[in-house]
Amino acid sequence: MTGIIDYGVGNLFSLCCSFAFIGEEALVSGDRAELSRCDRILLPGVGAFADAAQKLRDSGLDDFVRETASRGKPLLGICLGMQLLFEKSYEFGEYEGLGLLRGNIVPIPDQDRTLKIPQIGWNALHFPKDKPKSPLFRDVNEGDCVYFVHSFYATDCDDSVSATTEYGIELTAAAEKGSVFGTQFHPEKSGKVGLSILRAFCALDLGGIL
Protein backbone atom coordinates (compact mmCIF):
# COMPACT_ATOMS: atom_id res chain seq x y z
CA MET A 1 0.00 0.00 0.00
CA THR A 2 1.29 3.44 -0.99
CA GLY A 3 0.36 6.34 1.28
CA ILE A 4 -0.21 9.60 -0.63
CA ILE A 5 0.16 12.53 1.74
CA ASP A 6 -2.81 14.88 1.61
CA TYR A 7 -1.80 18.22 3.09
CA GLY A 8 -4.14 20.40 1.07
CA VAL A 9 -1.79 21.06 -1.83
CA GLY A 10 -2.71 20.20 -5.39
CA ASN A 11 -4.97 17.80 -7.12
CA LEU A 12 -4.43 14.16 -6.26
CA PHE A 13 -7.02 12.73 -8.63
CA SER A 14 -4.66 11.77 -11.47
CA LEU A 15 -2.12 10.37 -9.06
CA CYS A 16 -4.74 8.11 -7.49
CA CYS A 17 -5.97 7.05 -10.92
CA SER A 18 -2.45 6.12 -11.99
CA PHE A 19 -1.93 3.85 -8.98
CA ALA A 20 -5.31 2.21 -9.59
CA PHE A 21 -4.37 1.71 -13.24
CA ILE A 22 -1.11 -0.12 -12.44
CA GLY A 23 -2.98 -2.26 -9.91
CA GLU A 24 -1.32 -0.84 -6.80
CA GLU A 25 -3.30 0.09 -3.74
CA ALA A 26 -3.01 3.71 -2.66
CA LEU A 27 -4.39 5.59 0.29
CA VAL A 28 -4.82 9.36 0.27
CA SER A 29 -4.61 10.64 3.80
CA GLY A 30 -3.49 13.45 6.05
CA ASP A 31 -3.61 11.17 9.06
CA ARG A 32 -0.26 10.18 10.46
CA ALA A 33 -1.42 6.91 11.98
CA GLU A 34 -3.01 5.79 8.72
CA LEU A 35 0.03 6.81 6.69
CA SER A 36 2.38 5.03 9.10
CA ARG A 37 0.79 1.73 8.19
CA CYS A 38 1.67 2.17 4.50
CA ASP A 39 4.67 0.43 2.93
CA ARG A 40 5.85 3.52 1.11
CA ILE A 41 5.03 7.21 1.08
CA LEU A 42 4.44 9.65 -1.72
CA LEU A 43 4.76 13.40 -1.19
CA PRO A 44 2.93 15.29 -3.97
CA GLY A 45 2.72 19.04 -4.48
CA VAL A 46 2.08 21.84 -6.92
CA GLY A 47 2.11 25.60 -6.43
CA ALA A 48 4.43 27.80 -4.41
CA PHE A 49 7.19 26.37 -2.18
CA ALA A 50 6.61 28.64 0.82
CA ASP A 51 2.90 27.92 0.89
CA ALA A 52 3.35 24.15 0.57
CA ALA A 53 6.13 24.01 3.17
CA GLN A 54 3.91 25.95 5.58
CA LYS A 55 0.94 23.65 4.98
CA LEU A 56 3.12 20.60 5.54
CA ARG A 57 4.35 22.06 8.86
CA ASP A 58 0.85 23.15 9.91
CA SER A 59 -0.43 19.63 9.31
CA GLY A 60 2.41 18.26 11.44
CA LEU A 61 3.30 15.92 8.60
CA ASP A 62 6.78 17.36 8.06
CA ASP A 63 8.01 15.30 11.01
CA PHE A 64 6.23 12.29 9.63
CA VAL A 65 8.06 12.66 6.30
CA ARG A 66 11.42 12.96 8.10
CA GLU A 67 10.55 9.92 10.20
CA THR A 68 9.63 7.94 7.06
CA ALA A 69 13.04 8.77 5.64
CA SER A 70 14.96 7.96 8.82
CA ARG A 71 13.26 4.57 9.03
CA GLY A 72 14.35 3.78 5.50
CA LYS A 73 10.81 3.44 4.21
CA PRO A 74 10.65 4.40 0.52
CA LEU A 75 9.67 8.03 0.04
CA LEU A 76 8.96 9.66 -3.32
CA GLY A 77 8.47 13.39 -3.77
CA ILE A 78 6.90 14.55 -7.02
CA CYS A 79 7.36 18.03 -8.55
CA LEU A 80 7.05 20.50 -5.67
CA GLY A 81 7.00 17.46 -3.36
CA MET A 82 10.51 16.68 -4.64
CA GLN A 83 11.66 20.26 -4.11
CA LEU A 84 10.46 20.11 -0.49
CA LEU A 85 12.94 17.28 0.16
CA PHE A 86 15.90 19.66 -0.28
CA GLU A 87 17.48 22.06 2.21
CA LYS A 88 16.34 25.45 1.00
CA SER A 89 14.30 27.15 -1.68
CA TYR A 90 14.94 30.59 -3.10
CA GLU A 91 11.50 30.86 -4.69
CA PHE A 92 10.37 34.45 -3.94
CA GLY A 93 12.46 34.58 -0.75
CA GLU A 94 14.40 32.03 1.25
CA TYR A 95 12.56 29.09 2.81
CA GLU A 96 13.54 25.97 4.70
CA GLY A 97 12.85 22.60 3.14
CA LEU A 98 12.92 19.20 4.81
CA GLY A 99 16.66 18.81 4.34
CA LEU A 100 16.49 15.13 3.42
CA LEU A 101 18.51 15.74 0.26
CA ARG A 102 21.43 18.15 0.03
CA GLY A 103 20.89 21.05 -2.33
CA ASN A 104 18.81 24.12 -2.97
CA ILE A 105 15.88 25.12 -5.16
CA VAL A 106 16.58 28.06 -7.49
CA PRO A 107 14.92 29.62 -10.57
CA ILE A 108 15.68 28.11 -13.99
CA PRO A 109 18.27 30.57 -15.37
CA ASP A 110 17.29 32.45 -18.50
CA GLN A 111 19.99 35.04 -19.04
CA ASP A 112 19.28 35.56 -22.71
CA ARG A 113 15.51 35.63 -22.12
CA THR A 114 15.06 33.02 -24.81
CA LEU A 115 13.50 30.29 -22.66
CA LYS A 116 9.88 30.03 -21.73
CA ILE A 117 9.48 29.84 -17.98
CA PRO A 118 7.85 27.70 -16.64
CA GLN A 119 9.13 24.79 -18.64
CA ILE A 120 5.91 23.09 -19.74
CA GLY A 121 6.05 19.95 -21.82
CA TRP A 122 7.80 16.68 -22.58
CA ASN A 123 11.56 16.59 -22.20
CA ALA A 124 14.14 13.80 -22.41
CA LEU A 125 15.75 12.12 -19.40
CA HIS A 126 19.49 11.58 -19.27
CA PHE A 127 21.20 9.35 -16.74
CA PRO A 128 24.58 10.19 -15.18
CA LYS A 129 27.23 7.96 -16.72
CA ASP A 130 29.35 7.76 -13.59
CA LYS A 131 26.85 5.90 -11.41
CA PRO A 132 24.50 2.94 -11.68
CA LYS A 133 20.99 3.70 -12.93
CA SER A 134 18.41 4.31 -10.21
CA PRO A 135 16.07 1.35 -9.56
CA LEU A 136 13.24 3.82 -10.17
CA PHE A 137 14.29 3.96 -13.83
CA ARG A 138 14.82 0.25 -14.40
CA ASP A 139 12.33 0.32 -17.31
CA VAL A 140 13.25 3.78 -18.62
CA ASN A 141 15.68 4.27 -21.48
CA GLU A 142 18.17 7.08 -21.96
CA GLY A 143 16.33 9.79 -23.89
CA ASP A 144 12.78 8.75 -22.93
CA CYS A 145 10.54 11.78 -22.46
CA VAL A 146 8.56 12.73 -19.37
CA TYR A 147 6.23 15.64 -18.62
CA PHE A 148 7.54 18.70 -16.79
CA VAL A 149 5.80 21.78 -15.40
CA HIS A 150 8.18 23.92 -13.31
CA SER A 151 9.97 27.25 -12.97
CA PHE A 152 12.48 26.23 -10.27
CA TYR A 153 14.90 23.33 -10.01
CA ALA A 154 17.29 21.66 -7.58
CA THR A 155 20.93 22.66 -7.71
CA ASP A 156 24.11 21.98 -5.64
CA CYS A 157 22.96 18.39 -5.37
CA ASP A 158 25.42 16.57 -7.66
CA ASP A 159 25.82 13.54 -5.40
CA SER A 160 22.08 12.80 -5.39
CA VAL A 161 21.19 13.52 -9.05
CA SER A 162 19.80 10.39 -10.68
CA ALA A 163 18.52 11.95 -13.93
CA THR A 164 18.87 15.25 -15.74
CA THR A 165 17.10 17.04 -18.54
CA GLU A 166 18.26 19.83 -20.82
CA TYR A 167 16.42 23.13 -20.81
CA GLY A 168 18.86 25.91 -21.62
CA ILE A 169 21.20 24.25 -19.12
CA GLU A 170 21.28 20.78 -17.60
CA LEU A 171 18.56 20.60 -14.93
CA THR A 172 18.01 18.08 -12.15
CA ALA A 173 15.13 15.87 -13.28
CA ALA A 174 15.37 13.34 -10.46
CA ALA A 175 17.39 12.89 -7.29
CA GLU A 176 17.75 10.24 -4.64
CA LYS A 177 19.66 9.21 -1.56
CA GLY A 178 19.07 5.88 0.13
CA SER A 179 15.31 5.45 0.47
CA VAL A 180 14.48 9.06 -0.46
CA PHE A 181 13.53 9.68 -4.10
CA GLY A 182 12.30 12.71 -5.98
CA THR A 183 11.17 13.47 -9.53
CA GLN A 184 10.83 17.02 -10.83
CA PHE A 185 8.54 15.74 -13.59
CA HIS A 186 5.09 14.19 -13.20
CA PRO A 187 5.21 10.39 -13.61
CA GLU A 188 1.39 10.32 -13.41
CA LYS A 189 1.24 12.48 -16.56
CA SER A 190 4.14 10.89 -18.45
CA GLY A 191 2.33 8.08 -20.23
CA LYS A 192 3.80 4.58 -20.18
CA VAL A 193 7.24 5.79 -19.12
CA GLY A 194 5.73 7.53 -16.10
CA LEU A 195 3.65 4.54 -15.09
CA SER A 196 6.74 2.32 -15.28
CA ILE A 197 8.43 4.64 -12.77
CA LEU A 198 5.50 4.40 -10.34
CA ARG A 199 5.53 0.62 -10.79
CA ALA A 200 9.26 0.54 -10.04
CA PHE A 201 8.69 2.67 -6.93
CA CYS A 202 6.11 0.16 -5.68
CA ALA A 203 8.51 -2.70 -6.38
CA LEU A 204 11.55 -1.13 -4.70
CA ASP A 205 13.61 -3.56 -2.74
CA LEU A 206 15.96 -1.44 -0.72
CA GLY A 207 17.61 -4.36 1.02
CA GLY A 208 20.73 -3.85 -1.01
CA ILE A 209 20.89 -0.11 -0.51
CA LEU A 210 20.24 0.34 3.19
Next chain:
Amino acid sequence: MITKRIIPCLDVRDGRVVKGTNFLDLRDVSSPVDLARYYSENGADELVFYDITASSDGRKLFTDILTETARTVFIPLTVGGGIGSVADFDRVLKCGADKVSVNSGAIRNPALIGEAAKRYGSQCVVLSVDVKRVDGTFHVFSKGGREDTGKDALEWIRFGLAEGAGELVINSIDTDGVKRGFDLEMLEAVCAISDVPVIASGGAGCAEDFITLFESIPGVDAGLAASIFHFGEVRIAELKALLAAHNIPMRM
Protein backbone atom coordinates in the same frame (compact mmCIF):
# COMPACT_ATOMS: atom_id res chain seq x y z
CA MET B 1 15.68 19.53 -25.40
CA ILE B 2 11.99 20.15 -24.86
CA THR B 3 9.89 18.56 -27.58
CA LYS B 4 7.18 20.11 -29.73
CA ARG B 5 3.73 18.80 -28.88
CA ILE B 6 1.04 17.35 -31.13
CA ILE B 7 -2.42 17.80 -29.65
CA PRO B 8 -5.69 16.37 -30.96
CA CYS B 9 -8.80 18.27 -29.94
CA LEU B 10 -12.06 16.44 -29.21
CA ASP B 11 -15.29 18.41 -29.41
CA VAL B 12 -17.79 16.73 -27.12
CA ARG B 13 -21.55 17.22 -27.18
CA ASP B 14 -23.98 15.19 -25.10
CA GLY B 15 -21.28 12.70 -24.29
CA ARG B 16 -20.14 12.03 -27.87
CA VAL B 17 -17.31 13.29 -30.06
CA VAL B 18 -18.97 15.59 -32.53
CA LYS B 19 -16.91 15.12 -35.66
CA GLY B 20 -17.04 11.58 -36.91
CA THR B 21 -13.96 9.51 -37.45
CA ASN B 22 -13.01 6.71 -39.74
CA PHE B 23 -10.62 4.75 -37.60
CA LEU B 24 -11.12 1.19 -38.65
CA ASP B 25 -9.37 -0.05 -35.57
CA LEU B 26 -11.70 1.71 -33.16
CA ARG B 27 -15.02 0.08 -32.37
CA ASP B 28 -16.86 3.16 -31.17
CA VAL B 29 -15.34 6.14 -32.90
CA SER B 30 -17.57 8.66 -31.23
CA SER B 31 -16.80 7.59 -27.68
CA PRO B 32 -14.55 10.32 -26.24
CA VAL B 33 -13.02 7.87 -23.78
CA ASP B 34 -12.09 5.33 -26.47
CA LEU B 35 -10.80 8.01 -28.82
CA ALA B 36 -8.74 9.64 -26.05
CA ARG B 37 -7.19 6.27 -25.20
CA TYR B 38 -6.49 5.59 -28.87
CA TYR B 39 -4.73 8.92 -29.33
CA SER B 40 -2.77 8.52 -26.12
CA GLU B 41 -1.52 5.10 -27.21
CA ASN B 42 -0.65 6.40 -30.66
CA GLY B 43 1.60 9.30 -29.80
CA ALA B 44 -0.58 12.27 -28.81
CA ASP B 45 1.35 14.45 -26.35
CA GLU B 46 -1.68 15.98 -24.78
CA LEU B 47 -5.44 16.02 -25.30
CA VAL B 48 -7.92 18.86 -25.43
CA PHE B 49 -11.53 18.12 -24.56
CA TYR B 50 -13.86 20.84 -25.70
CA ASP B 51 -17.31 20.86 -24.14
CA ILE B 52 -19.84 22.20 -26.62
CA THR B 53 -22.85 21.08 -24.61
CA ALA B 54 -25.53 23.61 -23.88
CA SER B 55 -27.62 21.75 -21.31
CA SER B 56 -26.76 21.07 -17.68
CA ASP B 57 -27.48 17.35 -18.22
CA GLY B 58 -24.90 17.37 -20.97
CA ARG B 59 -22.45 19.13 -18.69
CA LYS B 60 -22.77 16.39 -16.08
CA LEU B 61 -22.21 13.83 -18.83
CA PHE B 62 -19.10 15.74 -19.90
CA THR B 63 -17.51 15.66 -16.45
CA ASP B 64 -18.37 11.96 -16.15
CA ILE B 65 -16.51 11.36 -19.42
CA LEU B 66 -13.59 13.42 -18.21
CA THR B 67 -13.35 11.34 -15.05
CA GLU B 68 -13.57 8.13 -17.03
CA THR B 69 -10.81 9.33 -19.38
CA ALA B 70 -8.53 10.40 -16.53
CA ARG B 71 -8.74 6.88 -15.12
CA THR B 72 -7.06 5.35 -18.16
CA VAL B 73 -5.19 8.12 -19.98
CA PHE B 74 -2.00 9.41 -18.37
CA ILE B 75 -0.99 12.36 -20.49
CA PRO B 76 -1.98 15.98 -19.81
CA LEU B 77 -5.66 16.78 -20.31
CA THR B 78 -6.84 20.29 -21.10
CA VAL B 79 -10.50 21.12 -20.84
CA GLY B 80 -12.29 24.02 -22.46
CA GLY B 81 -15.81 25.12 -23.29
CA GLY B 82 -18.29 26.64 -20.89
CA ILE B 83 -15.66 27.89 -18.46
CA GLY B 84 -17.01 31.13 -17.03
CA SER B 85 -16.05 31.09 -13.37
CA VAL B 86 -13.58 29.78 -10.82
CA ALA B 87 -16.28 27.26 -9.87
CA ASP B 88 -16.09 25.90 -13.42
CA PHE B 89 -12.31 25.51 -13.04
CA ASP B 90 -12.91 23.63 -9.83
CA ARG B 91 -15.53 21.39 -11.42
CA VAL B 92 -13.28 20.14 -14.24
CA LEU B 93 -10.03 20.03 -12.24
CA LYS B 94 -11.68 17.71 -9.72
CA CYS B 95 -12.65 15.41 -12.57
CA GLY B 96 -9.14 14.99 -13.89
CA ALA B 97 -8.33 18.05 -16.01
CA ASP B 98 -4.75 19.30 -15.68
CA LYS B 99 -5.29 22.60 -17.42
CA VAL B 100 -8.36 24.65 -18.14
CA SER B 101 -8.79 26.77 -21.21
CA VAL B 102 -10.83 29.97 -21.08
CA ASN B 103 -12.15 31.85 -24.10
CA SER B 104 -15.52 33.62 -24.15
CA GLY B 105 -15.76 33.34 -20.36
CA ALA B 106 -12.63 35.48 -20.02
CA ILE B 107 -13.95 38.01 -22.54
CA ARG B 108 -17.14 38.37 -20.47
CA ASN B 109 -15.19 38.49 -17.21
CA PRO B 110 -11.51 39.36 -17.78
CA ALA B 111 -10.77 39.11 -14.04
CA LEU B 112 -11.31 35.34 -14.32
CA ILE B 113 -7.81 34.82 -15.77
CA GLY B 114 -6.10 36.40 -12.77
CA GLU B 115 -8.42 34.82 -10.20
CA ALA B 116 -7.86 31.35 -11.61
CA ALA B 117 -4.08 31.87 -11.95
CA LYS B 118 -3.85 32.93 -8.31
CA ARG B 119 -5.87 30.00 -7.08
CA TYR B 120 -4.57 27.17 -9.28
CA GLY B 121 -1.30 28.54 -10.64
CA SER B 122 -0.52 29.92 -14.09
CA GLN B 123 0.36 26.46 -15.40
CA CYS B 124 -3.32 25.61 -15.07
CA VAL B 125 -4.72 28.55 -17.02
CA VAL B 126 -4.75 28.38 -20.81
CA LEU B 127 -6.00 31.44 -22.65
CA SER B 128 -7.67 30.38 -25.87
CA VAL B 129 -8.22 33.13 -28.41
CA ASP B 130 -10.22 33.01 -31.65
CA VAL B 131 -8.63 35.56 -33.95
CA LYS B 132 -9.70 36.96 -37.31
CA ARG B 133 -8.40 39.77 -39.47
CA VAL B 134 -10.70 42.79 -39.65
CA ASP B 135 -9.53 45.74 -41.77
CA GLY B 136 -5.93 44.61 -41.57
CA THR B 137 -5.75 44.10 -37.79
CA PHE B 138 -6.27 41.03 -35.65
CA HIS B 139 -9.57 41.04 -33.77
CA VAL B 140 -10.73 38.78 -30.95
CA PHE B 141 -13.93 36.93 -31.74
CA SER B 142 -16.22 35.34 -29.18
CA LYS B 143 -19.03 32.79 -29.11
CA GLY B 144 -17.17 30.17 -31.06
CA GLY B 145 -15.87 32.68 -33.59
CA ARG B 146 -19.27 34.16 -34.50
CA GLU B 147 -19.04 37.56 -32.86
CA ASP B 148 -16.46 40.32 -33.34
CA THR B 149 -15.63 41.77 -29.93
CA GLY B 150 -13.79 44.67 -31.54
CA LYS B 151 -10.86 43.95 -29.21
CA ASP B 152 -7.35 44.01 -30.64
CA ALA B 153 -6.06 40.45 -30.33
CA LEU B 154 -2.47 41.31 -29.44
CA GLU B 155 -3.61 43.72 -26.73
CA TRP B 156 -5.97 41.10 -25.34
CA ILE B 157 -3.17 38.52 -25.30
CA ARG B 158 -0.80 40.96 -23.54
CA PHE B 159 -3.51 41.54 -20.94
CA GLY B 160 -4.04 37.79 -20.46
CA LEU B 161 -0.30 37.17 -20.04
CA ALA B 162 -0.01 39.98 -17.49
CA GLU B 163 -2.94 38.45 -15.57
CA GLY B 164 -1.12 35.12 -15.41
CA ALA B 165 -2.23 32.95 -18.33
CA GLY B 166 0.31 30.11 -18.54
CA GLU B 167 -0.27 29.02 -22.15
CA LEU B 168 -1.94 30.38 -25.26
CA VAL B 169 -4.06 28.59 -27.83
CA ILE B 170 -4.25 30.74 -30.95
CA ASN B 171 -7.02 29.71 -33.28
CA SER B 172 -7.07 31.53 -36.58
CA ILE B 173 -10.61 31.81 -37.89
CA ASP B 174 -9.18 32.90 -41.24
CA THR B 175 -7.41 29.58 -41.79
CA ASP B 176 -9.66 27.29 -39.74
CA GLY B 177 -11.32 24.64 -41.85
CA VAL B 178 -9.53 25.78 -45.00
CA LYS B 179 -6.83 23.09 -44.62
CA ARG B 180 -4.14 25.13 -46.35
CA GLY B 181 -1.83 25.41 -43.39
CA PHE B 182 -1.53 27.29 -40.13
CA ASP B 183 -1.76 31.08 -39.97
CA LEU B 184 1.96 31.77 -39.86
CA GLU B 185 1.67 35.56 -39.96
CA MET B 186 -0.71 35.61 -37.01
CA LEU B 187 1.33 33.09 -35.02
CA GLU B 188 4.53 35.02 -35.58
CA ALA B 189 2.91 38.18 -34.25
CA VAL B 190 1.71 36.33 -31.14
CA CYS B 191 5.04 34.56 -30.52
CA ALA B 192 6.80 37.93 -30.63
CA ILE B 193 4.91 39.05 -27.53
CA SER B 194 4.49 35.77 -25.65
CA ASP B 195 6.81 34.45 -22.96
CA VAL B 196 4.61 31.37 -22.40
CA PRO B 197 4.01 28.36 -24.67
CA VAL B 198 2.00 29.04 -27.82
CA ILE B 199 -0.25 26.35 -29.27
CA ALA B 200 -1.15 26.84 -32.93
CA SER B 201 -4.64 25.91 -34.05
CA GLY B 202 -6.62 26.24 -37.23
CA GLY B 203 -5.66 25.34 -40.76
CA ALA B 204 -3.73 22.07 -40.64
CA GLY B 205 -4.57 20.08 -43.74
CA CYS B 206 -1.66 17.69 -44.03
CA ALA B 207 1.53 16.60 -42.27
CA GLU B 208 3.64 19.11 -44.24
CA ASP B 209 1.70 21.96 -42.64
CA PHE B 210 3.18 20.95 -39.28
CA ILE B 211 6.71 20.89 -40.70
CA THR B 212 6.20 24.39 -42.10
CA LEU B 213 4.75 25.54 -38.78
CA PHE B 214 7.62 24.37 -36.59
CA GLU B 215 10.37 25.19 -39.08
CA SER B 216 9.22 28.72 -39.82
CA ILE B 217 8.15 29.78 -36.31
CA PRO B 218 10.47 28.39 -33.60
CA GLY B 219 8.37 30.12 -30.92
CA VAL B 220 5.44 27.78 -31.50
CA ASP B 221 5.41 24.94 -28.97
CA ALA B 222 2.55 22.80 -30.17
CA GLY B 223 0.21 22.14 -33.05
CA LEU B 224 -3.44 21.40 -32.42
CA ALA B 225 -5.92 19.91 -34.85
CA ALA B 226 -9.16 17.99 -34.86
CA SER B 227 -10.66 16.68 -38.07
CA ILE B 228 -7.47 15.65 -39.89
CA PHE B 229 -6.68 13.39 -36.95
CA HIS B 230 -10.26 12.18 -36.46
CA PHE B 231 -10.66 11.35 -40.13
CA GLY B 232 -7.34 9.57 -40.20
CA GLU B 233 -5.98 11.91 -42.90
CA VAL B 234 -2.95 12.40 -40.70
CA ARG B 235 -1.87 9.68 -38.27
CA ILE B 236 -0.13 11.15 -35.24
CA ALA B 237 2.59 8.47 -35.00
CA GLU B 238 3.49 8.94 -38.68
CA LEU B 239 3.34 12.71 -38.36
CA LYS B 240 5.75 12.67 -35.42
CA ALA B 241 8.18 10.36 -37.23
CA LEU B 242 8.14 12.72 -40.20
CA LEU B 243 8.73 15.77 -37.98
CA ALA B 244 11.56 13.99 -36.17
CA ALA B 245 13.14 13.21 -39.56
CA HIS B 246 13.08 16.98 -40.15
CA ASN B 247 15.03 17.48 -36.93
CA ILE B 248 12.06 18.86 -35.04
CA PRO B 249 12.34 17.57 -31.46
CA MET B 250 9.57 15.06 -30.82
CA ARG B 251 8.64 12.65 -28.08
CA MET B 252 8.73 9.29 -29.84
